Amino acid sequence: MHGDLDEYKFFKEATLHICGSLHVQEAIDAFYTFIQDWIPCDEVEVGYYDNLTSTGMVLANATCKPELSSAPMARYSKSEWQRYRDALFSSGSDSFYINDFETADPIFALVERLHQSDHKNKSSLFIPLSMNDQDLGLIIITTYKAHAFTRDHTHLTNLLHAPFAIAMANWSQHLTLIQYKSDLEDDCRYFQKALRKEAGTHVIGSEGGLKEVMKMVAKVAVTDSPVMILGETGSGKEVIANAIHASSNRKQGPFIKVNCGAIPENLVDSELFGHEKGAFTGASKSHRGRFERASGGTLFLDEVGELPLHAQVRLLRVIQNQELERVGGTHPIPVDVRVISATHRDLAAMVKGRTFRQDLWFRLNVFPIDLPPLRNRPEDIPDLAHHFVIEKLSALRRKTPQVMTEGALDRLLSYSWPGNVRELQNVVERELILTPSGPLNFESLTPQQPAPSGQTDDEETPETLNQAMARTIHKALVACNGKVQGKGGAALRLGINPSTLRARMEKLGVTHKKKALHQT
Ligand SMILES: Nc1ncnc2c1ncn2[C@@H]1O[C@H](COP(=O)(O)OP(=O)(O)OP(=O)(O)O)[C@@H](O)[C@H]1O
Numbered sequence: 001m002h003g004d005l006d007e008y009k010f011f012k013e014a015t016l017h018i019c020g021s022l023h024v025q026e027a028i029d030a031f032y033t034f035i036q037d038w039i040p041c042d043e044v045e046v047g048y049y050d051n052l053t054s055t056g057m058v059l060a061n062a063t064c065k066p067e068l069s070s071a072p073m074a075r076y077s078k079s080e081w082q083r084y085r086d087a088l089f090s091s092g093s094d095s096f097y098i099n100d101f102e103t104a105d106p107i108f109a110l111v112e113r114l115h116q117s118d119h120k121n122k123s124s125l126f127i128p129l130s131m132n133d134q135d136l137g138l139i140i141i142t143t144y145k146a147h148a149f150t151r152d153h154t155h156l157t158n159l160l161h162a163p164f165a166i167a168m169a170n171w172s173q174h175l176t177l178i179q180y181k182s183d184l185e186d187d188c189r190y191f192q193k194a195l196r197k198e199a200g201t202h203v204i205g206s207e208g209g210l211k212e213v214m215k216m217v218a219k220v221a222v223t224d225s226p227v228m229i230l231g232e233t234g235s236g237k238e239v240i241a242n243a244i245h246a247s248s249n250r251k252q253g254p255f256i257k258v259n260c261g262a263i264p265e266n267l268v269d270s271e272l273f274g275h276e277k278g279a280f281t282g283a284s285k286s287h288r289g290r291f292e293r294a295s296g297g298t299l300f301l302d303e304v305g306e307l308p309l310h311a312q313v314r315l316l317r318v319i320q321n322q323e324l325e326r327v328g329g330t331h332p333i334p335v336d337v338r339v340i341s342a343t344h345r346d347l348a349a350m351v352k353g354r355t356f357r358q359d360l361w362f363r364l365n366v367f368p369i370d371l372p373p374l375r376n377r378p379e380d381i382p383d384l385a386h387h388f389v390i391e392k393l394s395a396l397r398r399k400t401p402q403v404m405t406e407g408a409l410d411r412l413l414s415y416s417w418p419g420n421v422r423e424l425q426n427v428v429e430r431e432l433i434l435t436p437s438g439p440l441n442f443e444s445l446t447p448q449q450p451a452p453s454g455q456t457d458d459e460e461t462p463e464t465l466n467q468a469m470a471r472t473i474h475k476a477l478v479a480c481n482g483k484v485q486g487k488g489g490a491a492l493r494l495g496i497n498p499s500t501l502r503a504r505m506e507k508l509g510v511t512h513k514k515k516a517l518h519q520t
Contacts, residue, residue: 008158010038014035015163024171025060032062039125039153040143048137049170056081056137059171065144070467088128090139093126095157097149123148125157129165192254200488202386203243208475209377213240213369219248220367227302228321228364229342231371234422237342238302238468242373244297250338253297258290260306261306268311270327272316274349279328291324298338304364304493305345305356317361321483339364348436374417374424378468381412384421388428389440396432405441406500415445470508473501482512 017030024046032044043063049056056076076084085103097174098104102120122144129136141157206214220227221244229237238257246253263271264427269281274289291299301307307315318324323332341364350356374381389402415487417423431440476490483489484505485498490512494501 007156007159011159011163014160018163018167018453019170022170022174024175025062027171028062029381032125034139038156039141039146039193040123040148041141042144043140045140045142046168046171047079047140048168049135054078054082054083059137060228061451065262070430071477080107085128085135085138088126089130089135091126091128093158094161095125097125097154099122099123099147099149109288116255121146125149125153127157129161129168131165131169136165136172139164177421186228187304188254189439195255203239204387205377205380207479208383209372209380209456213371214243215370216367217243217246220244220369222249223367225342226364226366227336228347228366228368229371230342230347230368231342231344232373232420233344234420235344235371235373236421237344237371238300239421240369241298241300241302241342244340247301248298254294255300256290256294257300259301259302260311261303265308268308269314273310273326274329275313275327276329279326283328287326289326292333293319293335294337295335298340301339301341301364303343304341304346305343305350305515309355309357312357312360316357316363319360319363335451336492344440348487374420375468378413379472380495381424382423382474384426384508385409385412386495387509388425389432390427391424392432395429398432398436401438402432402435402437403439404495405439406497408440408442409496410469411442411445411493413472432466466508470510473505473508473510477510477512483510 013034014031015153016039017034018027020030020102020188028044028046032041035041035044042065043061045061046059049054055078064297084107087107098108101109101122108124122142123146124143125141126364127139129153139160157225170356183340203210203214205211216239227241227244230242231237241257244334245251258272260268269275270283270289272289272291274287274292277283277286301315314324318335321332322336323334325332347356347361351358351361373510374384385404389404393399393402419426426441427442427445430444434444435441473490473494478492480488480490480493484501485491489498491498491501504510
């Protein structure tokens with residue numbers, strides 16, 4: 001029936017269809033259409049043998065009667081599949097047919113019964129697949145008619161054993177990779193969410209002392225421009241960097257932080273840009289640097305002023321070219337990263353002193369944001385303190401809320417906070433530990449406490465305590481539209497008793513009259 005030429009044509013075209021796609025369903029659809037001209041066929045099914053679980057499953061099928069076929073991904077039970085595969089492989093041939101399921105090994109009828117079709121009126125050709133003594137699965141070509149197949153058909157299907165075995169090995173590896181990829185993406189989303197939660201996206205003071213800063217955040221977030229956040233230690237630079245990332249188009253991508261001052265000088269290049277296996281002693285594996293990890297997202301270079309000069313040169317090149325070369329690498333890797341840097345140092349002075357490259361400074365400083373120290377935004381202190389009390393109470397697993405004494409806010413407001421918000425956070429934690437129950441008074445915090453040198457040497461003359469207090473009360477009254485007590489009133493906002501607030505307003509000459517309030 002088939003000459004050599006026909007066989008060659010059949011083999012070539014069948015192989016092209018079978019191996020034409022890494023997506024099993026695509027390949028089987030193409031094969032199903034092709035095989036119609038050669039063999040009676042109403043359905044082609046791909047069964048996959050999972051070596052790990054020793055079970056079988058339907059990977060794909062193509063049919064003219066979908067209502068009769070088994071669903072893709074349907075699994076056979078372990079024992080069923082074991083009996084089935086023993087029967088399949090015991091035939092010892094590359095393919096065989098069953099024209100009458102009533103008289104065949106009962107396991108075939110049992111498996112056929114899993115399909116909704118009538119097994120009496122059908123014939124199937126089986127191609128059991130294995131490679132290097134490993135079972136891979138099988139192909140079943142079925143027609144809905146009894147006694148349909150002859151040796152001529154198996155003569156052709158024997159030829160398909162090798163192409164189907166190769167394709168099956170590729171399909172299963174491809175499926176495994178897709179599964180790994182989707183698991184990794186899922187893990188990545190999970191960890192990024194956890195990181196975002198850890199870093200905290202809620203910026204306290206966004207309606208108070210950080211209002212102007214947050215306006216700038218909103219403006220720059222939607223762009224991809226580099227941002228430089230300038231502010232003292234602990235003032236919330238990372239919180240602001242996070243807020244920029246969270247409001248940007250990159251928010252679904254990673255937010256990767258690098259503390260440039262914490263990496264030993266000889267490891268900076270490898271940490272930022274990665275390295276190839278064997279690049280230096282101890283580089284036993286290739287390693288993706290933080291830049292590559294941040295691709296599609298934001299890289300936050302904290303304490304960028306601490307970067308050694310050789311890393312500055314490399315950093316400039318990466319930012320300019322949007323591609324990097326790993327240490328010991330030979331080809332450029334494209335990266336799509338938005339860079340936010342931060343420093344508490346005077347980078348302009350460092351540029352003058354030639355410890356920071358001017359060209360890099362220009363590149364990073366496209367959009368500078370000045371983050372005011374906490375002492376210059378005392379109006380945020382009550383909200384921050386309140387926030388940290390709640391946060392730390394929960395970390396200490398305490399259920400009873402703890403309020404502040406009347407003098408507590410005075411003490412918090414009159415302190416100069418050289419360590420900024422982080423110090424306030426620590427002070428609250430210490431106070432909660434020292435005062436396991438009862439109101440918090442922060443007695444250990446004295447206004448005389450001197451700020452460490454270098455931290456408060458602002459050019460501005462510091463405000464007096466009364467000025468700071470008057471400003472805070474005034475701002476709270478403006479925010480509350482002049483309301484002193486009750487819900488939405490300034491006393492509640494400041495966390496103090498209304499009568500104490502009134503006494504202070506009188507003493508400091510702060511009014512709550514709406515007209516006067518908005519004139520000052
Ligand atoms: N506005 C804010 N709202 C809520 N929490 C804040 C705010 N500012 C700072 N914090 C908290 O204070 C701590 C210090 O903030 P952060 O790490 O952002 O400061 P930093 O300026 O980056 O510090 P460093 O200079 O040491 O890198 C963090 O725990 C942060 O969550």
